Amino acid sequence: MSFYGLVDGSDTSLRNYLKQLPGVDQVGAEARAAMLATRSIKTTSKAWAIDTAISMVDLTTLEGADTPGKVQALCSKAFRPDPTDLTVPRVGAVCVYNDMVGIARQHLDSIGAHELPVAAVSTAFPSGRASMAVKLQDTEDAIVAGAAEIDMVIDRGAFLSGRLIEVFEEIVAIREVCGDRAHLKVILETGELVTLDNVRKASYLAMLAGADFIKTSTGKVAPAATAPVVLVMLEAVRDFYDLTKVRIGVKPAGGIRTTKDAIKQLVLVNETAGPEWLNPSLFRIGASALLNDLLMQRMKISDGYYASPNYVTID
Amino acid sequence: MNFEYAAAPESRSVVKIDPVYGHFINGKWVSGSAHFNTINPATEEVLSSIALGSAADVDTAVKAARNAFDKSWSKLSGRERGKYLFRIARIMQERAREFAVLETLDNGKPIRESRDVDVPLSAAHFFYHAGWADKLEYAGVDTTTAPHGVVGQIIPWNFPLLMLAWKVAPALATGNTVVLKPAETTSLTALLFAQVCQQAGLPDGVVNIVTGDGSTGSAIVNHPGIDKIAFTGSTEVGKLIARAVAPTNKSLTLELGGKGANIVFGDAAIDETVEGIVNGIFFNQGHVCCAGSRLILQESVADEVLEKLKRRMDKIRVGDPLDKNTDLGAINSAEQLAKIRELTAAGEAEGAGRWSANCALPTNGFWFAPTIFTGVTQAHRIAREEIFGPVLSVLTFRTPAEAIEKANNTPFGLSAGIWSEKGSNILWATQQLRAGVIWANTFNKFDPASPFGGYKESGWGREGGRHGLSAYLKGSAK
Numbered sequence: 001m002s003f004y005g006l007v008d009g010s011d012t013s014l015r016n017y018l019k020q021l022p023g024v025d026q027v028g029a030e031a032r033a034a035m036l037a038t039r040s041i042k043t044t045s046k047a048w049a050i051d052t053a054i055s056m057v058d059l060t061t062l063e064g065a066d067t068p069g070k071v072q073a074l075c076s077k078a079f080r081p082d083p084t085d086l087t088v089p090r091v092g093a094v095c096v097y098n099d100m101v102g103i104a105r106q107h108l109d110s111i112g113a114h115e116l117p118v119a120a121v122s123t124a125f126p127s128g129r130a131s132m133a134v135k136l137q138d139t140e141d142a143i144v145a146g147a148a149e150i151d152m153v154i155d156r157g158a159f160l161s162g163r164l165i166e167v168f169e170e171i172v173a174i175r176e177v178c179g180d181r182a183h184l185k186v187i188l189e190t191g192e193l194v195t196l197d198n199v200r201k202a203s204y205l206a207m208l209a210g211a212d213f214i215k216t217s218t219g220k221v222a223p224a225a226t227a228p229v230v231l232v233m234l235e236a237v238r239d240f241y242d243l244t245k246v247r248i249g250v251k252p253a254g255g256i257r258t259t260k261d262a263i264k265q266l267v268l269v270n271e272t273a274g275p276e277w278l279n280p281s282l283f284r285i286g287a288s289a290l291l292n293d294l295l296m297q298r299m300k301i302s303d304g305y306y307a308s309p310n311y312v313t314i315d
Numbered sequence: 316m317n318f319e320y321a322a323a324p325e326s327r328s329v330v331k332i333d334p335v336y337g338h339f340i341n342g343k344w345v346s347g348s349a350h351f352n353t354i355n356p357a358t359e360e361v362l363s364s365i366a367l368g369s370a371a372d373v374d375t376a377v378k379a380a381r382n383a384f385d386k387s388w389s390k391l392s393g394r395e396r397g398k399y400l401f402r403i404a405r406i407m408q409e410r411a412r413e414f415a416v417l418e419t420l421d422n423g424k425p426i427r428e429s430r431d432v433d434v435p436l437s438a439a440h441f442f443y444h445a446g447w448a449d450k451l452e453y454a455g456v457d458t459t460t461a462p463h464g465v466v467g468q469i470i471p472w473n474f475p476l477l478m479l480a481w482k483v484a485p486a487l488a489t490g491n492t493v494v495l496k497p498a499e500t501t502s503l504t505a506l507l508f509a510q511v512c513q514q515a516g517l518p519d520g521v522v523n524i525v526t527g528d529g530s531t532g533s534a535i536v537n538h539p540g541i542d543k544i545a546f547t548g549s550t551e552v553g554k555l556i557a558r559a560v561a562p563t564n565k566s567l568t569l570e571l572g573g574k575g576a577n578i579v580f581g582d583a584a585i586d587e588t589v590e591g592i593v594n595g596i597f598f599n600q601g602h603v604c605c606a607g608s609r610l611i612l613q614e615s616v617a618d619e620v621l622e623k624l625k626r627r628m629d630k631i632r633v634g635d636p637l638d639k640n641t642d643l644g645a646i647n648s649a650e651q652l653a654k655i656r657e658l659t660a661a662g663e664a665e666g667a668g669r670w671s672a673n674c675a676l677p678t679n680g681f682w683f684a685p686t687i688f689t690g691v692t693q694a695h696r697i698a699r700e701e702i703f704g705p706v707l708s709v710l711t712f713r714t715p716a717e718a719i720e721k722a723n724n725t726p727f728g729l730s731a732g733i734w735s736e737k738g739s740n741i742l743w744a745t746q747q748l749r750a751g752v753i754w755a756n757t758f759n760k761f762d763p764a765s766p767f768g769g770y771k772e773s774g775w776g777r778e779g780g781r782h783g784l785s786a787y788l789k790g791s792a793k
Contacts, residue, residue: 023736028587040323040639270318
């Protein structure tokens, strides 16, 4: 593999590459993110942003209590978020655990949602604490069951102890399993990496190893998709494009619950990576409760008043 | 896909602007004999008619201030003075939106800045100094301190309310009374502040506001009944004031121009550095005495920084200052715009490379696109003279010593910025730079507790902090 011609796959070249990246000044990054959070998005641009955000949602259920019934309901909702208004776009994908992939795929096909992809969390999600053999099999299983997108976790323990090449090689191996069959999203779990310098390093590491998307979090660790973290990841994909002419996607996940939160994310994308990334193929939002708030705000714009929560479905 | 932000204007309805204003003298509104218009620089709409203060108006104000000093203000304990300052600060917070909208209308600065910077910082200055009022004798200033008496204060148009707060809050906290003249183009928030003084029940004559132009300022500077002059403005006028005051007993503090060096070392955190450069020169349309108007880049990263800077500048939203999404507002006056144009034309004529952000400018009002000049050397006028607009001159250096040499090679010495991830580098550079305010890995950060002021032709004395207080006390050892 060529790794974009930037590293040769050896420990030394990876280490040297990540070492030469400029640092991130935490105070400055937080200030920039806070400034962008003051953007006031109104009327027509708000309506546009809500529909765009809906089309970017990876509608997610990742619970021990997930059942086929729950997953099927989620799939129906993903395809027709508002059954009374078919102008509402479908979401970006449905995101489930490995064993629910087949059920989700089957149900989506049965309702005519052939184009709506199923994303599977993989590699011993959320901790990633399993043998490589298990992680590879986890991924293979999900793809065979119909997953078109794999959301893998990185080995944060290895990253924090400086064994960067291990993290890198794991991603490369999962990339190989995915091949052309599935898109690969690499979850950095930024809440465990803690510093923005680590976020930048991990972003480049994942992109070099072959990620199609870099994703903030599993949703199981707080803090998750904070604005400064997303800012730094968006800067990383922007600068990586300058280097390679390849656009890598970004997926914030965890803690994005309201329309306001989602619109702030879109503003971050617009003014950092640029409008090219305002597309479900390059930006996704991992969420569950968010979708209903987007639908409520959408109704508010079309009807002029806030409807009762009973007018949006609870799945 | 294109994410256009629909207009999000802040409502004007919170402010009430009178068609004509008088002076605020001895707690009352006094009609002026002559008037001039104040306009909204973003639209050239006439906002109001402002009284042109005569020498007689200044004399009445000084007498009122003297009377207030003798009869009421100097008799109050520090704790009682502090109460009034706390009250003013709270009213400013309560009326924050009104102040922000009015400031934006009269000055042209974006509502985001007046709302998030000017007004909260102004209130913070009153809170900070309110806390000092009853501690002056015991908290390290001096035990034998006394106020000067009547203070004449002349402030500029770039931060009308904030500069008023910088001047009035320490003067009142230390027991002085005030005759203040706002800048000719930006009187409205000072006149609103006069209403706040009334609302706070401040004794008559403690704060007097006389509006007007340079002739009014001159009447204040030359009035024999004034004990101290505090001026913020251009170095040119500062020198005139220094000459006028030299043969008198008046005390004097001056906060003047600058040509701040923003030095970027090769190891800087590039993305945040670019943000800092933008904030350093395009904050408040570059109408900032401490602006980082000279970018001094290490050659090893110069291309990368400039490329990112240009991309970032294309994202700067220029337009209606009342729109909450506007980043860069209007130039304050036709006169200032002419000055910016004159200096940028000189930059081009002297061979520097001009690049301006790709943005549409409104047709009415006074506007200037964010602009950088590359290939600037120490010999260019745009590297030496204060432009006071959204124009950045870019110079490069090879070694740290060269950076310091270039940074210090100016008659000014107000501010400087250092961008480096290496602590020892920052500490070394701060020791070498001859500037009153030095920021490391940030720019244009202000705090009432932090003294502000310049070296060389950037001024005399400090404002803010304990150092700023002592300027309003006579016989102060420090």
